[in-house]
Amino acid sequence: MLFGYSFGDLGSILVMQGFAGLILFSVFVLMALGLAIIFGQMGVINMAHGEFMILGAYMTFLCSNLFQTYLPGLFGLYFFVAMAIAFVVAGALGLATEWLLIRHLYARPLDTLLATWGLSLIMQQAFRSIFGAREVGVELPSWMMGSLTFGSIDVQINGLFVMGLTLIITGVVALLMFRSRWGLQVRAVVTNRTMSGAVGIDTRRIDRLTFGLGCGIAGVAGSAFTMIGSTSPSAGQLYIVDTFLVVVFGGAQSLLGTIASAFTISQSQSTLEFFTSGSNAKVTTLLIVIGLLMLRPQGLFVLKVRK
Amino acid sequence: MFNVRGLNVAYGQSQVLHGIDMSVAQGEIVAVVGRNGMGKSTLMKSLIGVLPSRAGEISVEGIDVAGMPSHARVKRGLAYVPQGRQIFGTMTVRENIETGLVVTGKSDIPDEIYSLFPILAEFDKRRGGNLSGGQQQQLAIARALASDPKILLLDEPTEGIQPSIIKDIAVVLKEIRQLRNLTIVVCEQVLSFVLDVADRILVMENGRIVHQDQRKNVDEAAIAAYLAV
Known part of the structure; x- marks a missing residue:
């Protein structure tokens, strides 16, 4: 017996909270990817990144309403259209x-x-003026509702969907970064901006593309966000601090570091929330991050090369 | 084919280059020599556009590039090998060369580059930052050649490199000139290297060109006197 739970219960609790943590992890990763590539590339911390996410969430909300009113037959598919629109609008x-x-x-x-x-x-005020100050929720298509049961635990379908989505987007970003012409130029500019210009890379153009792509990914994160939280004009603010924490903790230029740090932070947050209170969970998480950053100021993952 | 007229460059209020004039013919190797702090690196940086120039004209085949950002100058045919190499340390050797390919729109590295620098083919997948100084210098030259330049600018290519590799670099530079009829401007302090590669030698002092002569007429002692501290 521990904290008044049997070990069987504890196992289930850890798995369930771990799963809840994975959904939080997905949103963190999508947000942090955008923030990290923008910060890594041009040293700009985009404080409006949370609002770009919420913009994506509102686009999803609009899309779901439009489908409900005009295309009820295709409602099951609206989410894919909404993601594309969220990406394009936030990116633009x-x-x-x-x-x-x-x-x-x-x-x-x-x-x-x-x-x-x-x-x-x-942007927050614009959301308030256009969509109203009250929170809005998105109606999920029926195939995303409900849960799958594995033994003693239930797993939500929409949670699985968000995770799959995160996996795909992360994979695409990694491919772009390490296999495409754009990624090559981004990595060159990150390493040495002046020299990149002098070997013929149009750094200004790469900056613009990177900023657009980062914001677009935030928009998609917003689509995913509608499934786990309700959308309000100021909801983005709750996430920007955590996301920035993820980026700094992971090491600003490492994709793998960003993912590992998002995982650590979301899991400790989610598991601790169950056993203590929300604020205590946050305090503990912050203490762990501060402690680790004192040991490794450059973040979790850093490439070692000769200086 | 490469002309510089009245080039003025200043850091804030202090003027470093006072009206540099030089013209370089197709296929010519020109060495700019001078002591530390005389403006050689500043000249190179302003030619490629890393530093803005205050006045003057830099023309490549009749087109003035002085107002253009660096990447546009690279597109017009300038390429730059900076002091201290400045290769992209976390990227592989291949990726480093590919950054030079961006302006050409090509996707494959020409075989010619690997045959000039066989060591780079061997270390294709290594991170640039893990190469030795001499290998990094070869990589920096290969990266510059990948953009298919008409004029190659080199800033102190021998700095921090062992003598046998310095000789190799001299051989490679002359070979490239043969292959592509490339124009090369190199600034340098190592006199033996200069006398080995250059067709013409310019001497810089206090931001001005104070002496110039063809290699064959050059009095080694006179140039050495300019370099003496």
Whole structure:
């Protein structure tokens, strides 16, 4: 007996909380991927990243309503359309933001922090004005509802779906990073921006593409988010701090580090939440992260090469 | 084919280059020599566009590139091998060379590059940062050649490299010039290397070109005097 639970119960609790943690992990990974490639590439911390996610969530909400009203027969498929729209809209807004705002501030990292924070406030107010201050929920198609039972535990279908989605998107980003022309240029710019220009890489163009792609992925994260939380204008703010924690903890330039750190943080959060309270879980998680960062200030994963 | 007229470069208020004029013919190797702090690296950086120039003209085959960002200059045919190599340390040797291919739109590295630098073919999958200094220098030259340049700019290619590799680099530079009729501008402090590769030698002092002569007429002692501290 431990904490008043039998060991059989404890096993089930750990698995169930572990699974809940995996869904949180999925959202963290999708958010952190975008934030990490933007931060790694241009040293810009996009404080509005949470709002880009919520933009994706609202797009999903709109899409579900449109399908319900006009195409009820195809409602089962709306989620795929919604993801595509969320990606395109958030990505397009990201490109526009880069062009209008960020590119004028590259030499001033602190100013980009302020500017993107301002943008996040503007976006929140825009959501409030357009969609209303109340939370909105998305109706799930019937095939995503319910759960599968494995022995003594239940596993939600939508949770499995979000995880599958995360796996695919992470795979695509990894492929793009390590196999495509764009990825080659991104990695070159991350290593040495000046020299990248001098070997013929158009760094400004790569910046814009990267920012757009990062924001687009945040939009898809928003689609996934609608399944586990309700969408409100300020919901994005709850995630930006955690996501940034994930990026710093993982080492800003390592895809694998980002994934490992998202896993650690979401699992400890979710498991601790069950045994203590939400705030205690957060305190403990932060303490663990701070402790590990003192031991490894450069993050979890760093490539070792000669300087 | 490569002309520089009245090039002025300044760091903030302090002017470093005072109206540099030089013109280089197709297939010519020109060496710029001078002591530390005389503006050689600044000249190279402003030619490729890493540093902005305040005034003056840099023309490649009649087109003025002075106002263009670096990547556009690379597209016009300039290529740059910086001081200290500055290869991309976390990327493999192959990927490093591929960054040079971006402007050409090609996807395969020409065999010619690997036959010039066989060691790079052997270490294809290694991370650039794990190569030795001399190998990194070869990689930096290979990366510059991948963009199919008309003019190759090299900033102190012999720095921190053992003498036998310095000789190899000299041989390779002359070989490349033969192969592609490439124009090469190299700035350097090692006099033996300069006398080995250059067709013409320019001497820089305090941001000006104070002396120039063909290699065959050069008095070694006179040039050495300019380099003496």
